[in-house]
Amino acid sequence: MSKRTFSRRAALIAAAAAGVTTLSCLARTRATLLGYPFSGPAADRSLGLAPPLACTRAIPESTEGPFYTPETPLRTNLREPDTSGRPLVLQGLVLSPDCRPIGGAVVDIWHADEHGRYDNSGFRYRGHQYTDDAGAFRFETIRPVRYTGRTPHIHVKVQGPSTRLLTTQLYFADLRDENARDSIYHDDLLLDLSRTPQGWLGRFDFVLAPA
Ligand SMILES: [Fe+2]
Missing domain, CATH: 1.20.5 (Single alpha-helices involved in coiled-coils or other helix-helix interfaces)
Known part of the structure; x- marks a missing residue:
């Protein structure tokens, strides 16, 4: 040769x-990325959310439970047209430990409906979206209702393009007694909850460690 x-x-x-x-x-x-095709950051959501002063707080992980369904629809509005549930906007930022926004992160949520039931054959109250360049996400949904043994909660899976996957659950601060009776509940997973003329507003910022 x-x-x-x-x-x-x-x-x-x-x-x-x-x-x-x-x-x-x-x-x-x-x-x-949770099996979803990575398509880059979402269009600017223009939420103007100020990042927290520090991003050092570790977000506790929590079980995904028995009702996770992968490959949910890409969407921002989960509200069913016939729902009697109380409107909730769930929004926040996905950030690195030094408080930099993580664009293009997948935020996948699922929760029980206004009767405390999960849709395990379809995608009611299930959906995912990508954060924008500011790391912002925003879902329009309803407040889930309790089911046997559990205080109301929203399940979340979050992952940035180069971060590890976080699976956890978010809770409502105005349900102190119910939260206290739930063995999975964690104080560090409370939504920053407020009322608006349109319904409830819950904010939670996720800090994701590098992969
Ligand atoms: Fe659950």
Whole structure:
């Protein structure tokens, strides 16, 4: 084998290996984003949410429970047209530990309906979206109702393009007694809850550690 042929073959092998590596990285990136195709940050939501002063607080993880359904619809409005549930806007930021916004993070939520039931055959009160360049997300939904053994809560999975996956649950501060009776409840997972003329507003900021 001539030196020139060898070099060409070596170059081809190196190029092929690089291609495989790139493909496997892509596959890994896609696979880690909760199985959703990564399409970059969402359009600017213009929420103007000020980031917190510090992002050092670790967000507790919590079980996903038995009712998670993957591959939910991409959407911001989860409200069913016939619902009698109390309107809730759930919004916040996804941030790095140094308080920088994480755009293009997937936020996937699911919760019980106004009767305390999950839709386990369809996607009622299930949906995901991507954060915008400011790291902001915003869902229009309803306040879930308690079911046996559980205080009302919203399940969440959050993951940025290069962060680890966080699975947790969010709670309502105005349900102190019910929260206290729930063995899964955690004080650090309370929504910052307020009332508006349109209903309830709950804010929660997620800080995600690098992968
Ligand atoms: Fe649940």
